[in-house]
Amino acid sequence: MRLEDAPALPPPSNTVGFRGWLLKNLFSSVWDSLLTLVFGLFILWALLNMVNWAVINATWTGENRDACIWEGAGACWPFVVAKFPQWIYGFYPGDQRWRISVCLIVGAIALAAMLVPAVPFKKWNAIFLLFFYPQLTIVLLSGGNFSFDATTYAAIIFLIIVSIAARQLSDHVAIPISCGWGIVFAAMLVVMLTLDFDFGLAPVETRQWGGLTLTLVISVSGIVASLPLGILLALGRQSNMPVVRHISVIFIEFWRGVPLITVLFMSSVMLPLFLPEDVSFDKLLRAMIGTIIVSSAYMAEVVRGGLQAIPKGQFEAARALGLSYWQMVGKIILPQALRISTPNIVSIFIGLFKDTTLVSIIGLFDLLGIVEAGFADPEWASPNSSSTGYFSAAVIFWIVCIAMSRYSIYIERRLATGYKR
Amino acid sequence: MTVDVEPRGRFSKFSWANPKFRSFVVQAALLLLLLLSFLEIWRNTLSNLESRNIASGFDFLSKSAGFDIVQSLIPFTSDSSYGRAIAAGFLNTILVASLGIIAATVIGFTVGIMRLSKNWLASRVAAFYIEFFRNIPLLLQIFIFYTVVLKGLPSAKQAFHFGNTAFLSNRGLVFPQPLFGEGAWLGIAGLAVALLAAWALLGWANARQARTGRAIPVSVISLGLIVTLPLGGLAIGGFPVMWDFPELKGFNFAGGVTVIPEFLALFGALAVYGGAFIAETVRSGVQAVSPGQIEAARSLGLHQGSTLRLVVIPQAMRVVIPPLAGHYLNLTKNSTLAVAIGYPDLVALGGTVLNQTNQAVEIVGIWMIIYLTLSLVTSAFMNWFNSRMRMVER
Known part of the structure; x- marks a missing residue:
């Protein structure tokens, strides 16, 4: 009599290992195999073309356009190398570029310390980033005074x-x-x-700002300003004072309903009409006002989503404890609502970062605008300059956007722990 | 033991501690502030316009424009009025936005379903597509489509051709134009009769299935009707359709319908960009249907196709429609980027009129009103559609 179970047979060899994986995920049926074949060939074709263009047939060194003009030439990398400083610093005077570098490095360090959860002094860092850092950048970039x-x-x-x-x-x-x-x-x-x-810095007009610097100035100021404005608008929309509520609703729905480019046109041609004749804003500030207004309307809707997800009991409990309205909002409601809406807030940031490219239409040289301006340079005009320039710009934008979206996914997972049961 | 407590009477009507009074003061102050700033803006605008010698009002709309438009759905010459130019721009916006919405929906649903495919390769390709195109600014994509892809196409002489009837070159896409002769109305009448018949058939078949449980292949019969009836109508009329084929004359094509490269670039970029967002929405919508629903449908004996059509899609659509409405609105608003490559849409033509006439307030006002109306109409339609698709709880 057997006292033990018979030993289990090994699983069929076509269900395990690499072969099993292939059979399950790529060749499970005739139709599936056909699909794999079609996509495989397509990927192979695309990759081959890409590598050919960007690596094998590319021009790697050269002083001017002549290096990039030859039969079957691919990407023109010397163009990118020559123009790269301008893409970052714009038309900022060469001997003053250290000022932008200081801003970028300080900002990057403070932001990294803010974003990595393990680094301490979050509160002081936030105060630095939101209060002192903007002053530092304004003074350094414009020259202050x-x-x-x-x-x-x-x-x-x-x-x-x-x-x-x-x-x-x-x-x-x-x-x-x-x-x-x-x-x-x-x-x-x-x-x-x-x-x-007067710190003794040479003044630099905003006309000379450009490139990635300008893109960051517009998007970061838009992000920093639109968050508090959006929160106020969202609270206004939930308010039980009818005047406040209606004003908020009209503001939000109006600015969300019109395209950003018309708002930028409006701020560049109509804002001067609205102001007294002796007051004039510079072009950059006008563009920034347009982006801030639109992004705060979008922000308001996202924050409202978070506010609506808070159970009514939280509001009632806070009031029952004797908290005033602003105490309730600041200590009970917003910490929860902002946590819920974090992923959506980040996606608004990503949208805003991408939308700053629109300022190139009203004549500011953001990253995309300055890449485009480079094509007109007779020194570098070759058949492959524009495709190489666009490709590089796309890569820069893509890296920044994907980094933001990955960080938002990470932070969402981290914040969700309290709700996991 | 007694405690001396001063009786706290009711607040005075006009005390700051009275919430009603407080909220009244705050609202009145806000309203007053808003009114004053509007007045200030109004006064400044009037004095600025006066000092710049700009007459306000919409009289300029009837003046002759003096410029030509590369693509117009209504007859337009340089003698036509500014108002007509804006109308042509509006129609061009509608054209590119509606075609873009259709194409983005098709791409979005295909890629979204592909993302959920059991085939590893297909799923990875879809994921790459979504992550790639969502994270690159639309304006950059439009430029890439316009300069790299379209300007990189061969010249008209070496155009790609499809059986020598349609041509794709750096001058755009040219295809034959049908010219309808007398008797063509028979074909259109045939189509109308076919659509009516298909609709009636659907109603009858549904009623019959509810009564007897027996189904008939409605879709096949309808398709047959819609193909044969118009053809039959045209046959009776003796096929009164002529085709105007494009021909290469010099450096460009003559005859046929030309789709300008600006349209192709804008349309392509809008479809690709919008499709990436819609794909992500579709994926999350399908994933929101609980697997139990599918298992239950299969154990009730529904085919895979019926499971999809009757169980999965209706539930997924409920999740998908609200964000889908948002994507459609965004696509319509994004079509304004036409101005960057010179596709004559509402904003581009309005900008030209603005430069010529300096009527900034009026032009911006027209833009805002039209886009607001488009937004409101789209969201109203989507709300109606959403309420139709909503779960009926019993």
Whole structure:
């Protein structure tokens, strides 16, 4: 009598190992094999063409266009090498480019420290990134030394005094003005003084900004400004004050309904009409206003999605504990809502980064604009310059966008742990 | 033990502690601020327009434009008015957006389904497509289509041809134009009768299946009707259709219908870019259908095709439609990038008119109103469609 089970037979040899994998995933039926064959041939063809163009038939060295013009020439890499500094720095004066490099390096380090969860001092880093870093970049890129007139200073100092006085008074009359406003105005004064201070940097007009620098300036300022604006609009849309609610709804739906390019045209041709004749904005600032308005409307819808996902009990519990509206929003609602909407916020950032290319249509030289401008250079005009330039620009954009989307997936997984049951 | 507590009476009506009063003050202040800033903008605009000698109003729309348009769906000459130019631009926008939406939907559903294929290679190719095209700016893709792909095509003399009837060259796509003679209405009438008959057949077949449980192959019969009836109609009329074939004359083609390269580039980029987004939506929609549904359908004895048609797709569509509406709207708005390569859409032609007449406020106003209306109409239609597809809970 057998006391043990018979030993299990090994699985059929065509279901295990590499062969098993092939049979299961690539050749499970006639139809499947045909599909594999078609796609395999297509991939092979595409890869061969790509390698031929980018590596085998490519020109690797050369001083000007002549190197890239020959029968059957592929990619023209010397063009990229020659133009690359301009793609990054735009038309910024050569001896001042260190200023952009400092901004980029400091920003990259602070951002990396912010994004890697293991690095400490997140709070101080955030304060640096959102308050000090923008000032640093404005001063370094433009040269600082803005001349604000005396009335502006007087207005700010007056506001600080009023806030402090109101704070003192508010114990007597029932108007709860917190000292928060005093701090906000004092911070504004500090910012103004910093921007006004003469650091001895040569001024560089925004006309000379360009390339990846300009793309980053527009997209990062859009991201930084649209998040708080979007949160305010989203809260406004949920408000129970009808005027606030309707204004928010109209603002959001209007700017979401019109194409960005018409908004950019509007900000470049109509904004000067709206302002008094003696006030004029520079072109870059006008483009930035357009992108910020549109992206804050999109941001508002994403944040609203997060707000709607918060159970009503959270609001009620917060109010029942005696929190004021802003305490409830700041301490209970937003931390949860922003966590839920993080992936969508990042996808808005990605969209904004891609959409900055549109400013090339209204005559600013962002990365795409400056790559295009390079094709007109008679020194480098060859049949393959434009395809090589576009290819390189596509690779740069792709790397930045895919990095953002991978990071969002990573952070989504990390944040989701609390909800996993 | 008693505690001395001062009775806290009701707040005064006008106290800051009264929430009603507070919200009233905040709203009134906001409204006042908004009104004042609008007034300020209005005043500035009027004085600026006056100092620049620009007459406001829409009178300029009836003036003669003095420029030509490379592609127009309505007759247009350089004597036509600015208003007609804007109308032509609007029609071009509608044309490229609607064709783009159709193509992006086809690409999106194909790639989305491919992404879920059990074939490893097909799934990887689809994933690569989605990740590649979603993460490159649309404007760059339009430029690539326009300069690298289309300008890289052979000249008209060496054009790719399809049986010498249609030609693809760097002058665009040229194909034969049908010229309908007398009696062509019979063909159109045949088509109308066929569509009506197919619709009636569907209703009758559904009622019959509900009553007796027996099905008939509606789709095959309908297809047969739609092919044979118009052909029959044309046969009665003696085939009154002539074809105007394109011919190479000098450096370009004469005759036939020409699709300009700008249209091809914009259409191609919109379809490819939109398709990548739609594919991702379709994938998540299909994945949202729980596997239990499919297993239950199969164990009830439904074929694979019926499972897909009756169980998977209706449930997936519910997830897919709302984001799909968003993608369609985005595609329509993205068609404005036409201005970068000179396809004469609403924004490009409006920009030309703006440069010639300086009527910035009016032109931007026309743009905004038209795009807002398009957005609202699309979202209204999608909402209606969505409510039809919604699950009816019993």
